[in-house]
Amino acid sequence: MELKNNLYSETSPYLQQHKDNPVYWQTWKNEVLNFAKINKKPILLSIGYSSCHWCHVMAHESFEDEETANLMNKYFLNVKVDREERPDIDYVFQSSYQLFNQSGGGWPLTMFLDENGIPFMAGTYFPKINSHGLPSFKEVISKTGEAYIEHREEIIKQSNIISKSLELKKSLVLNQDLESILLTIISSLDETKGGYKGSPKFPIFNIYDILLFFFNKTKKLDYLRPVELILKQLCSQGIYDHVEGGISRYTVDENWLIPHFEKMLYDNAQFVLLLAKYLKIKKNEYFEKKILQTIDFINTNFINLEKKLLGSAYDADSDGEEGKYYVFSYKELIKIKDIDQYFEIQPEGNWENKIILKEIKSAPEIIILELKKIRKKKIKPFFDNKIQLDLNCIWVSALISAEQVLPNNNFLEIAETYYNNLEKFFLNKERLRHTILKPEVFLEDYAYSIAMSLDLYDQTLKPNYLFKAKELCKVAIELFYVKEKSIFQKNIVATNDLFHKPIDISDGNIPNGNSIMLLNFSRLKMRNEATKLSNSLNGYLNIYRSLMASSLKSIDYFNTIDANKNCTEEGCLIEKKD
Numbered sequence: 001m002e003l004k005n006n007l008y009s010e011t012s013p014y015l016q017q018h019k020d021n022p023v024y025w026q027t028w029k030n031e032v033l034n035f036a037k038i039n040k041k042p043i044l045l046s047i048g049y050s051s052c053h054w055c056h057v058m059a060h061e062s063f064e065d066e067e068t069a070n071l072m073n074k075y076f077l078n079v080k081v082d083r084e085e086r087p088d089i090d091y092v093f094q095s096s097y098q099l100f101n102q103s104g105g106g107w108p109l110t111m112f113l114d115e116n117g118i119p120f121m122a123g124t125y126f127p128k129i130n131s132h133g134l135p136s137f138k139e140v141i142s143k144t145g146e147a148y149i150e151h152r153e154e155i156i157k158q159s160n161i162i163s164k165s166l167e168l169k170k171s172l173v174l175n176q177d178l179e180s181i182l183l184t185i186i187s188s189l190d191e192t193k194g195g196y197k198g199s200p201k202f203p204i205f206n207i208y209d210i211l212l213f214f215f216n217k218t219k220k221l222d223y224l225r226p227v228e229l230i231l232k233q234l235c236s237q238g239i240y241d242h243v244e245g246g247i248s249r250y251t252v253d254e255n256w257l258i259p260h261f262e263k264m265l266y267d268n269a270q271f272v273l274l275l276a277k278y279l280k281i282k283k284n285e286y287f288e289k290k291i292l293q294t295i296d297f298i299n300t301n302f303i304n305l306e307k308k309l310l311g312s313a314y315d316a317d318s319d320g321e322e323g324k325y326y327v328f329s330y331k332e333l334i335k336i337k338d339i340d341q342y343f344e345i346q347p348e349g350n351w352e353n354k355i356i357l358k359e360i361k362s363a364p365e366i367i368i369l370e371l372k373k374i375r376k377k378k379i380k381p382f383f384d385n386k387i388q389l390d391l392n393c394i395w396v397s398a399l400i401s402a403e404q405v406l407p408n409n410n411f412l413e414i415a416e417t418y419y420n421n422l423e424k425f426f427l428n429k430e431r432l433r434h435t436i437l438k439p440e441v442f443l444e445d446y447a448y449s450i451a452m453s454l455d456l457y458d459q460t461l462k463p464n465y466l467f468k469a470k471e472l473c474k475v476a477i478e479l480f481y482v483k484e485k486s487i488f489q490k491n492i493v494a495t496n497d498l499f500h501k502p503i504d505i506s507d508g509n510i511p512n513g514n515s516i517m518l519l520n521f522s523r524l525k526m527r528n529e530a531t532k533l534s535n536s537l538n539g540y541l542n543i544y545r546s547l548m549a550s551s552l553k554s555i556d557y558f559n560t561i562d563a564n565k566n567c568t569e570e571g572c573l574i575e576k577k578d
Contacts (some may be wrong), residue, residue, distance in 0.1 A: 001035045003028075011437045012082040013384045015052040018059065025080040028089055030497060036077045036115045037502070042148045043113040044076035047083050047090055050384040050431035051262035051313040053322055054125045055108045061128035062137045068128070071138055075145025076112075084388060087442055088491040088502045090287070092166075095500075097122040099165055112144050114152075118159040118499045119363065135419055159499070166500050170485075170539035178552045181545050182214060186226065190254070194230040199254040203234060203247070206507045210553045212277050214317035217556070225443035227278055234271065235290045238356040241326065242343070243371045245290070247271055248316075254498050257353050257358060261316035261323040261381075266509045268298055269394040269478065276401035286362060291402060292409070298395065299414065304385045307436065308421045311385035318381040321324060325378050327354040328371075336370045339363075389426050389434055389441075392418065393448035394510065400455045412459060419456060421450075427468065431475070443488050443504075443513035446476035450520045473524060476517065486536035488514050505540045511550035518554040522561050534558045 006026055007019040018025055026032040028045075036043050046063075048055035062068045072078050083090035089430070090109070095117040095318040105124060121144055126137035134322060148155060188196055195201040208227045215223035234240055237256035239247050246257030246268045275291040302310045318325040330347045333339055333355060342363035349355045358370075360565035399415035425436050432441045432449060450469045457465035480488040482503065488501040490513065505514055514537060521530035535550045 001031055007080060009436075011386075012050075012085050013382075013386060014048060014055075014082040014084070014486065015080060016064060017056075018080055019052065021059070021063045022066050023063050024073045025078050028079055028081050028086060028497070032077065032079060033117050033201065033436060033497070036117070039077075040152070041077045041113050042075070042115055042145070043117060044072060044078045044112040045081065045109075045113055045119075046079070046094065047081045047093060047109040047111070048107045049083050049313070050382065051264070051315045052107045052384075053316045054106075056315075056317060058108050058125050058137070064124070065128065068138050068141070071141045071145070072434075075141060075148070082386075083109075084386060085438060086440065087276040087434075087444070088498065089442075091504050091508075092498050092500050092502050093119060093122075095166055096162065097124070112148075114156050114159065116146070116156065116159060116499065118156075118162060118278065120148075120155045120162075153425055155567075163500055167506065168503055168540060169543050170536070171542040172539065173542040174535050174538050176538065178540060178556050179214065179218075182223075182552055183301060183540070184212065184545070186211070186222070189226055191229075193256070194226065194233045194253055195256075197254075200248045200250050200260070201239075201254055201256055203230065203239075203267060203271065205267070205274055206511045206550045208274055209270075209277070209511070210549055212274070212281070213327070213553045213556075215281070216445050217560075222280070225544070227274070231275060231278060231287060235287065236359040238350075238358050239298070239357075240290070242357045242359055243326075243368060243375055244301070245293035245295075247294075257356060259323070259326075259356070261326050263314040264310050264509070264548065265298070265302055265310055265312055265388075265391045265395065268294060268302075269391065269398045270510070272298075273394070273401055276398065276405050279405040288406060289362060290534065292406065295399070295402060295411070297354075301383075304387050307387055307425060309387045309418065310395055311383055312388055312391065313384045313410075314351075315383075315385070319379045319384075323351075323354075323356075325375065327351065327356055327380050328374065329354060332374050333434040336367060339367055339370075342367060342514050387425075387436055389432060390444040390448040390510070392422060393445075393452040396452045397448075397455045400459050403444075403459065403518070412423075415456065416460075419452070427472075431479075432472070443476070443480045444510065446472055446480070447513040447516035447520065448510075450476070451516055454520065454523050469520070470524060473520060477529070486532040487540075488517055488533075505537065505551070506547035507550050512548070515548070515550040515554045518551070518558055522554075522558045527562065530558050530562070 003024050005019060005021060005024055007015045010016060057165045081089050088425050093109060093111050094105040096448045097109060100122045108125055110123045110126060111119050113119050126140055127134055129136050195204060206231055211223045233256045234247055239259045246263050249256060249262050249264050249267055251259050259484045272291055272294055275287050279287060316322050330349060333345050339345060342360055344358045344360060345355060391437050396415045396418050399411045403411035426432055432445050433439060434441050434445050449470045453465045453469035479492045482489050482493060485501055490504045505512060518530060518533045521533060534555050537555055541548050541551055
């Protein structure tokens with residue numbers, strides 16, 4: 001294996017951003033892992049994604065710097081991973097970071113592994129020079145590299161402890177009060193601003209989805225009110241793009257005003273899903289306007305023109321500045337007649353002397369058009385056009401849900417067009433793929449492909465969708481199911497190339513694959529499979545309840561449908577006794 005930067009032939013936009021670094025970057029593959037083992041060389045693993053702001057900062061500060069790169073090349077075999085291409089790697093090493101630091105991880109994730117690919121130290125962003133209590137990256141590289149040389153045997157010996165510590169624990173509890181767990185989750189929500197208390201603010205769509213599910217089941221307004229609050233905040237504050245539509249990933253403040261400006265497909269698909277599910281309960285013209293604008297934005301701006309499927313994300317930065325595309329100056333805005341009746345406009349701005357649009361009331365189209373004219377003069381952020389199967393499937397399901405509340409917009413037709421393109425590039429293969437050009441596939445790709453097929457079948461009653469769901473379910477069991485644990489593994493069991501088996505029961509950016517598979521089993525009336533998976537998730541839920549919100553919905557849905565109650569995937573109607 002030649003030690004040079006080997007990213008030049010990679011298809012990931014994120015990896016392509018690093019192909020000219022003086023760092024001798026490798027990709028995660030068996031050849032590289034074997035080289036490290038044979039040559040007793042520790043690994044520096046860097047995980048990020050193309051629209052990650054701090055990934056760009058660390059790249060410019062350190063990975064493009066010759067002196068830093070020389071140190072990295074001297075001490076380590078350097079491996080770069082796009083977390084969207086390999087979510088299993090990201091899951092295992094984020095979990096390792098949390099084990100070492102007893103706190104949440106993030107991106108860029110900077111992991112130091114022994115020659116066997118097992119972590120012994122973990123960090124996220126490191127600055128070029130000492131700042132804010134963080135050591136410089138060069139200092140970290142040198143000290144960690146020397147420590148490995150001096151204490152190699154001791155570091156390797158601790159590997160069994162790390163692997164055992166990452167093993168998920170399970171209780172023998174098979175049934176528990178799911179609503180009491182839900183109430184505990186609700187108690188952690190911000191009653192006045194929505195989301196979790198404090199900052200930063202993330203939309204946490206999986207929480208609000210289960211609240212709607214339990215509202216549909218119980219009609220308790222305590223479950224509906226938090227959903228109404230979060231939707232009002234997301235639609236009116238700075239996290240929403242009032243010019244083109246769609247939301248940013250999160251805000252750095254607790255008022256939903258100042259976004260971290262990247263736009264992700266997974267957030268916007270779930271945003272549309274939540275709006276549509278709420279609109280099935282209550283008509284709301286304001287929310288209808290937002291869902292229409294966001295659907296149009298995604299269908300127009302997220303499209304991979306070559307494949308006619310959706311890419312992954314828009315960067316936060318453009319023209320070298322975070323948020324430059326999305327914010328306005330006071331001089332730009334004050335020229336628009338009556339704009340201050342619809343948005344809060346102050347000469348001093350509301351973020352770094354610029355203005356992030358915060359809505360007072362819904363603006364007429366003439367004002368939106370003027371804002372678009374200003375924005376068209378700016379450089380658009382970088383678009384990662386990488387097509388991820390699971391996220392495209394969620395988008396199709398979102399369109400079907402939108403069709404049910406706004407039926408005169410051809411959303412079903414658009415959804416079926418996307419499905420046909422997915423079939424062409426993904427679904428007609430012997431084995432699915434997570435992305436078109438890489439062979440890896442993950443549980444979520446199968447779980448959401450099955451869910452999408454069932455949603456299409458429920459809406460159209462076309463049997464080919466049902467046949468496809470059943471076919472994919474069978475393959476998912478063959479590839480991912482761990483029989484002795486009655487649970488699915490995140491990557492293919494037979495080809496796992498990680499030191500730890502990635503059995504993932506927690507919700508991340510999207511609801512967990514095991515949770516979705518339980519819903520799929522229930523909808524397909526696969527009672528035996530559903531019973532085993534439900535029992536297994538119940539065992540984990542008793543210990544990891546704060547991480548498994550979507551499993552509350554899946555377990556309750558199975559329990560109720562198993563008792564022959566009147567259920568749909570939206571919720572279960574429980575007959576009241578006299």
